[in-house]
Amino acid sequence: MANNRNAILMVDDSTDELIIVKRAIKISRPDCVIDAVKDGASALLWLQNNPPPAVILLDFKLPGMDGTDILRRIRAHKENEFTPVLMLTSSNLDSDIMAAYGAGANGYVHKTYDITLFVENIKAVLHYWIDVNLVPNILSQ
Amino acid sequence: MNPEEKQRVNDYTETSAFKALLLSEVHEAIFSSDKNYTITYWNKAAERIFGWTKEEALGKNSGELLKPELERSSRDRERSKLWDTGYWEGEVRYVRKDGTGFYADVNSTVLKDANGKDMGQVIVARDITEHKRAMEELKKYADKLAATNKELESYSYSISHDLRAPLRAMKGFSKFLLEDYADKLDEQAKEYIGRIVSGSDKMNEIIDDMLNLSTISRQEIQTQEIDLSAVSETVFNTLCQDDPAIEIEAIIEPEVKICGDFGLMKIAISNLIGNAWKYSSKTPDAKIEFGALEKAGQKVYFVRDNGVGFDMAFADKLFEPFRRFHTESEFPGTGIGLAIVKRVIEKHGGTVWAESAIGKGATFYFTCNLKPKNERSGDGE
Numbered sequence: 001m002a003n004n005r006n007a008i009l010m011v012d013d014s015t016d017e018l019i020i021v022k023r024a025i026k027i028s029r030p031d032c033v034i035d036a037v038k039d040g041a042s043a044l045l046w047l048q049n050n051p052p053p054a055v056i057l058l059d060f061k062l063p064g065m066d067g068t069d070i071l072r073r074i075r076a077h078k079e080n081e082f083t084p085v086l087m088l089t090s091s092n093l094d095s096d097i098m099a100a101y102g103a104g105a106n107g108y109v110h111k112t113y114d115i116t117l118f119v120e121n122i123k124a125v126l127h128y129w130i131d132v133n134l135v136p137n138i139l140s141q
Numbered sequence: 142m143n144p145e146e147k148q149r150v151n152d153y154t155e156t157s158a159f160k161a162l163l164l165s166e167v168h169e170a171i172f173s174s175d176k177n178y179t180i181t182y183w184n185k186a187a188e189r190i191f192g193w194t195k196e197e198a199l200g201k202n203s204g205e206l207l208k209p210e211l212e213r214s215s216r217d218r219e220r221s222k223l224w225d226t227g228y229w230e231g232e233v234r235y236v237r238k239d240g241t242g243f244y245a246d247v248n249s250t251v252l253k254d255a256n257g258k259d260m261g262q263v264i265v266a267r268d269i270t271e272h273k274r275a276m277e278e279l280k281k282y283a284d285k286l287a288a289t290n291k292e293l294e295s296y297s298y299s300i301s302h303d304l305r306a307p308l309r310a311m312k313g314f315s316k317f318l319l320e321d322y323a324d325k326l327d328e329q330a331k332e333y334i335g336r337i338v339s340g341s342d343k344m345n346e347i348i349d350d351m352l353n354l355s356t357i358s359r360q361e362i363q364t365q366e367i368d369l370s371a372v373s374e375t376v377f378n379t380l381c382q383d384d385p386a387i388e389i390e391a392i393i394e395p396e397v398k399i400c401g402d403f404g405l406m407k408i409a410i411s412n413l414i415g416n417a418w419k420y421s422s423k424t425p426d427a428k429i430e431f432g433a434l435e436k437a438g439q440k441v442y443f444v445r446d447n448g449v450g451f452d453m454a455f456a457d458k459l460f461e462p463f464r465r466f467h468t469e470s471e472f473p474g475t476g477i478g479l480a481i482v483k484r485v486i487e488k489h490g491g492t493v494w495a496e497s498a499i500g501k502g503a504t505f506y507f508t509c510n511l512k513p514k515n516e517r518s519g520d521g522e
């Protein structure tokens with residue numbers, strides 16, 4: 001089982017957001033498959049049962065465990081120590097951004113009101129984290 | 142009072158009986174002690190305030206009897222200040238005869254003999270327990286108020302945030318409809334969807350302004366020298382670039398400088414000049430002026446336009462949030478701009494007001510009373 005370069009895991013409790021991101025990915029990354037879960041427990045379960053995805057898109061404010069809690073737990077597992085995790089959130093508060101990086105996020109994307117801009121941004125970060133950036137293939141070692 | 146009467150009164154008030162009466166009846170505790178702090182005089186108020194009678198107090202050591210304590214200093218340190226300078230004042234906590242403590246506002250003066258040698262001191266003490274309690278009560282209310290305000294601000298911040306997510310969905314999905322189903326929608330449907338989009342945009346703008354307003358209230362001011370003329374120029378030029386079809390003349394007095402927070406002042410000037418632009422954009426030969434003048438010894442800054450103006454009857458309502466005096470189609474806006482200006486100016490210790498008449502343009506004046514804290518100390522060195 002190797003890292004899955006085509007899988008994207010999205011953790012967000014909003015169906016609206018999921019549809020928006022799914023549509024963006026369908027247009028810009030038809031090669032990718034997006035799997036979505038609505039909370040931290042389901043996210044951790046998903047990661048247990050699947051090879052590391054190419055990217056994890058993680059919302060900040062979630063019911064139960066919040067984004068940084070989830071992120072710390074993801075990082076605690078060897079298989080996902082280096083999996084790119086991008087926070088995808090409506091908050092652009094400095095304190096939230098710092099907390100995200102502190103917990104081990106690789107990037108922080110603001111859910112801008114301007115959807116067109118947001119879709120462009122999603123496209124750009126996915127291109128970087130999937131096509132440009134290299135992560136160690138932990139599972140093949 | 143004729144001269145004889147005056148003399149008679151003076152003769153009486155110079156008697157030791159009268160002076161004794163004054164000392165005895167005055168509301169403040171007055172007592173004296175010698176150089177060794179042995180009490181040598183004790184008035185009636187001292188009996189009442191400390192609970193010790195004159196007989197009990199005289200001849201006792203004041204430190205042992207009254208157990209004075211100072212809040213932020215030692216008794217010895219303050220005593221040496223007294224003997225060095227001849228005078229001391231401050232707040233002292235004493236203990237009454239019954240063991241209860243109280244706070245007193247105290248001043249102490251060194252008494253000297255005919256040769257100028259220190260003889261002892263006279264102390265005047267006023268019980269401020271009630272005053273202190275009232276101040277503490279007041280502080281408690283002030284703290285509570287500050288906490289409530291903070292809560293309210295963070296509440297308005299999170300509300301604004303929570304409003305944005307559903308709004309984003311409204312706008313987003315409307316745009317998706319237009320993009321993904323363009324061939325299935327007729328013109329009417331597209332127009333309706335367009336209205337959803339512009340409604341969302343409008344609300345988004347209001348949320349932005351609300352967030353700005355709450356951010357400005359919470360923000361700490363960082364003072365520096367600001368060239369308001371340059372700021373005005375920049376703001377004006379941006380407006381010209383955004384709207385090249387509109388021709389407005391700018392008359393900006395050069396080198397108008399103030400001390401303030403650059404970011405906040407830029408917001409205020411942007412709003413004032415933005416308003417001037419908006420309300421004179423339909424006026425032929427439109428002019429926007431920025432400058433400073435002197436009013437009653439106070440420097441007053443102004444932004445003036447020759448646009449549509451407003452009825453002075455609304456002058457005091459102008460700066461309330463969400464107050465609008467024009468329809469959206471006449472002049473678009475959220476009605477928060479001037480509330481933001483007011484908050485910025487008030488944060489600078491100034492006031493803002495406006496003068497206008499319908500059809501005669503408007504002038505917005507403001508003052509600023511921030512002193513350059515950091516620079517001032519630098520100048521002195």
